[in-house]
Amino acid sequence: MAEKSSIFDMIGPVMIGPSSSHTAGVVRIARAAIRILGALPTEAVITFYNSFARTYEGHGSDRAIVAGLLGYATDDERIRTAFDHAAEAGLRYTFQSVGNASTLHPNTIKLNLTGPDGHRVEVVGQSRGGGVIRIVEVDGFGCDFSGALHTLIIDANDVPGSIAFIASVIAHDDCNIATMFVSRKGKNEAARQFIEMDSPINDITLAYLRQLRWVHHITYIPTLE
Known part of the structure; x- marks a missing residue:
């Protein structure tokens, strides 16, 4: 239909x-x-x-x-x-x-x-x-997001399990991930995750992610008007 x-x-x-x-x-x-x-x-x-x-x-x-x-x-x-x-x-x-x-x-x-x-x-x-x-x-990092959803941009080391761990933390905040795009310069080099979510993320969750030793920087973009 x-x-x-x-x-x-x-x-x-x-x-x-x-x-x-x-x-x-x-x-x-x-x-x-x-x-x-x-x-x-x-x-x-x-x-x-x-x-x-x-x-x-x-x-x-x-x-x-x-x-x-x-x-x-x-x-x-x-x-x-x-x-x-x-x-x-x-x-x-x-x-x-x-x-x-x-x-x-x-x-x-x-x-x-x-x-x-x-x-x-x-x-x-x-x-x-x-x-x-x-x-x-x-x-220089490829991505694909619209601004129509809440978006996280996470700069982190390209370490095993990092993507799954961050997804798990977001899920425990009752945020549903709509899309995720991961871009990196090379194996085991700097990586950037672009995550679109259906709802806002809590400040305490952002603070927790930011203190992880392998996370360098996080940008949070609420839904654009």
Whole structure:
């Protein structure tokens, strides 16, 4: 039997236009990226690929990405004047475009962000239409998460049993794991786990995971609006 669609599926997200893929999705990619960074950035290098490279100015994707980097939601009226707000906030940004990257999704954006403490991240995201996004790379580690669910990013040593142990801890917190993507540089080298969960994780569980000797860093991203 075909799956039924709701009126919300057909209309799409509440947003500032003109396009869900070129505006709402772009805002959400930036909002995911600043949560990975852990702060609003002070500097951003923004690279648009393929169709985005040809249309980002005309469709307002340039304003949308800057608005998302300022933490604005998809329906925030300030998206239209995001450049002015970025100047007030002291956000420095540069746009780049690559029109022919055949291995990448047509609507791909790469963000190189620097935070106020000098911390840097690189995030690659895709806008899939209807405001839906996929984050497909973080700091060179491949991944695949949407921001629609609660997400953990765990940097840890590639030790035997680590994946099963972390999954067990999360399960004891009554969190159901929806997806898990594990990426590593090489055998027994640094690994990064990307875990999407149906519900929030408790602070005490996060604190326990963070104190494990083979866990280096954990980023928790609650569901994006």
